[in-house]
Amino acid sequence: MLKPNPRYRELKDSYLFNTIYRKTSEYLEKNPEKQVLRMGVGDVSLPLCxxxxxxxxxxxxxxxxxxxxxxxxxxxxxxxxxxxxxxxxxxxxxxxxxxxxxxxxxxxxxxxxxxxxxxxxxxxxxxxxxxxxxxxxxxxxxxxxxxxxxxxxxxxxxxxxxxxxxxxxxxxxxxxxxxxxxxxxxxxxxxxxxxxxxxxxxxxxxxxxxxxxxxxxxxxxxxxxxxxxxxxxxxxxxxxxxxxxxxxxxxxxxxxxxxxxxxxxxxxxxxxxxxxxxxxxxxxxxxxxxxxEGQQQIQKNLRVYKENAACFMKALDAAGIWYCGGKNSPYLWMKCPDGMSGWTFFDYLLQKIQVVGIPGDGFGDCGKGYFRFSTFGNPEETREAADRLCKLLAKE
CATH class of the missing domain: 3.40.640.10 (Type I PLP-dependent aspartate aminotransferase-like (Major domain))
Structure with missing residues (x-):
């Protein structure tokens, strides 16, 4: 008799990024008029050089x-x-x-x-x-x-x-x-x-x-x-x-x-x-x-992502939020404000300013209370997301 691998039962119910996609899609189904800015999953936005x-x-x-x-x-x-x-x-x-x-x-x-x-x-x-x-x-x-x-x-x-x-x-x-x-x-x-x-x-x-x-x-x-x-x-x-x-x-x-x-x-x-x-x-x-030629061209694209990172760093600095990353890295890792959990902060950002990031909880127990932003997004959308984030956190 065939025996499936029982260790699949030990995995979390859903892969982290699939959960992000699902929650974002459910929000848009209920709010089709909203513009959601996706700064979560680290997919690139610029074309091949x-x-x-x-x-x-x-x-x-x-x-x-x-x-x-x-x-x-x-x-x-x-x-x-x-x-x-x-x-x-x-x-x-x-x-x-x-x-x-x-x-x-x-x-x-x-x-x-x-x-x-x-x-x-x-x-x-x-x-x-x-x-x-x-x-x-x-x-x-x-x-x-x-x-x-x-x-x-x-x-x-x-x-x-x-x-x-x-x-x-x-x-x-x-x-x-x-x-x-x-x-x-x-x-x-x-x-x-x-x-x-x-x-x-x-x-x-x-x-x-x-x-x-x-x-x-x-x-x-x-x-x-x-x-x-x-x-x-x-x-x-x-x-x-x-x-x-x-x-x-x-x-x-x-x-x-x-x-x-x-x-x-x-x-x-x-x-x-x-x-x-x-x-x-x-x-x-x-x-x-x-x-x-290739190295020169990819560096031009990388500068865009680094400018995206600088936008988010500026927003978090203005809000007085602790974070690491951004420099030397395409990711920013911030401490959730007011003791929020990562998933609570995810829902808060989605509902209040329609910005999507990744709850730190999805990366293990040490990620609880933290949140990740990716800087691979469209530059205009990234600037808008950083501006929305800065205004929201300034009110906290």
Whole structure:
């Protein structure tokens, strides 16, 4: 008799972002005349840059002629794209070889698939508040999860401690949802800790391109000993607007060995089993991101999102609200006013000013009483949302 996976019962009733969509839709059904400004789910609003669009069109044309047609791509990624990404790492000061880079259909997919490298008995540490997938994927795999608390007292940047001792350590910097970022010495402490206890860090670097300050690492591989303990997972979703196009990359160093097994070789074998490679068309579009023209163009888009962040920071500063993020990050993490819960504040904003954000409760217990705003929205709508927020909170 077939037995479904009983661990699905341990998941929350609805995925966080689906709940946001549902509540917003229900409000609009009752109030169709209202303009709702969506500053919650972190989807980008600007189109792909010209260099990427041109490369995608050329790649589509390639598929129309026998001489230039491409079928299956290498499971680990196109050699030219892997080489270009290795060059990008070199500019950061990280020695990552093209053989250590694996092209994927997005960071979200790899965050789940990468767990197949580890035994079910491994213990997992997740820093809370946390992106829900870190927790959900490990619940489904049946692993024990340690929730390492963070809060205002440590700027939502906890450091290694006895409570953090686990086999797999999730770190995200710049962080989603808090926008907090580890500086070099703080992140080095985590690398040293992982090497000391034999753990592996799963480092989510999806937002590295938003970093502005020089003492904040763009890659964990700029730190001493990281190639012996860390896997870095990256994405072009926010870097280059690929949320609907889907492409990312994961770095598994050749020096990463546990239990006499080479995780780089294991991941290569996993890719051979689990994928037939990312499409030729998408990889050609991604390659354009790493050209001088592509880099210049995506930076122009990123400046728009950073200006959005500045609008929200100005509004929260004027209202005297505590927050972190905004600088070095596309997310702002604010303390709810008047002791409100995250979901109460969500409903309050929706009803009073028709602005949608994300309740911190959805990111774990440490998120209770906090709220996240995304700065990926339309610039005009973002300015309007920030203005509405500032006026509302000024009356509190």
């Amino acid at each position: 010209d260099a990427v669009i041109e490369a995608l069109h050329r790649a589509v044309d390639d598929q129309s002629a026998a001489a230039t047609f491409h079928g299956y791509m290498p499971e680990c990624g196109d050699a030219a794209l892997r080489k270009a990404i290795a060059g990008y790492y070199a500019q950061m000061g990280a020695a990552v070889s093209e053989q250590e880079i694996f092209i994927s259909s997005g960071a979200c997919d790899d965050l789940g698939d990468i767990l197949e490298l580890f035994d079910q008995e491994n213990m997992v540490m997740v820093v809370e508040p946390a992106y829900p997938e870190y927790v959900d994927t490990n619940i489904l795999a049946g692993r024990k999860i340690i929730h390492l608390s963070s809060g205002i007292e440590n700027d939502f940047l906890p450091l290694p401690s006895a409570q953090a001792k686990a086999d797999i350590l999730y770190l995200c910097s710049p962080n989603n949802p808090t926008g907090a970022v580890y500086n070099r010495s703080q992140l080095q402490a985590w690398v040293d800790f992982a090497n000391e206890i034999g753990a592996v860090i799963l480092f989510d670097a999806a937002y590295e391109i938003f970093i502005e300050e020089p003492d904040i690492p763009h890659s964990i591989y700029t730190l001493r000993g990281a190639d012996r303990c860390a896997i870095e997972i990256c994405s072009l979703s926010k870097t280059a607007g690929f949320t609907g196009t889907r492409l990312g990359y994961t770095v598994v160093p050749q020096n990463l060995i546990r239990g006499g097994m080479h995780l780089h070789e294991m991941w290569s074998r996993n890719r051979e089993t689990r994928t037939n490679g990312v499409s030729y068309i998408l990889q050609k579009g991604a390659l354009a991101v790493f050209t001088p």
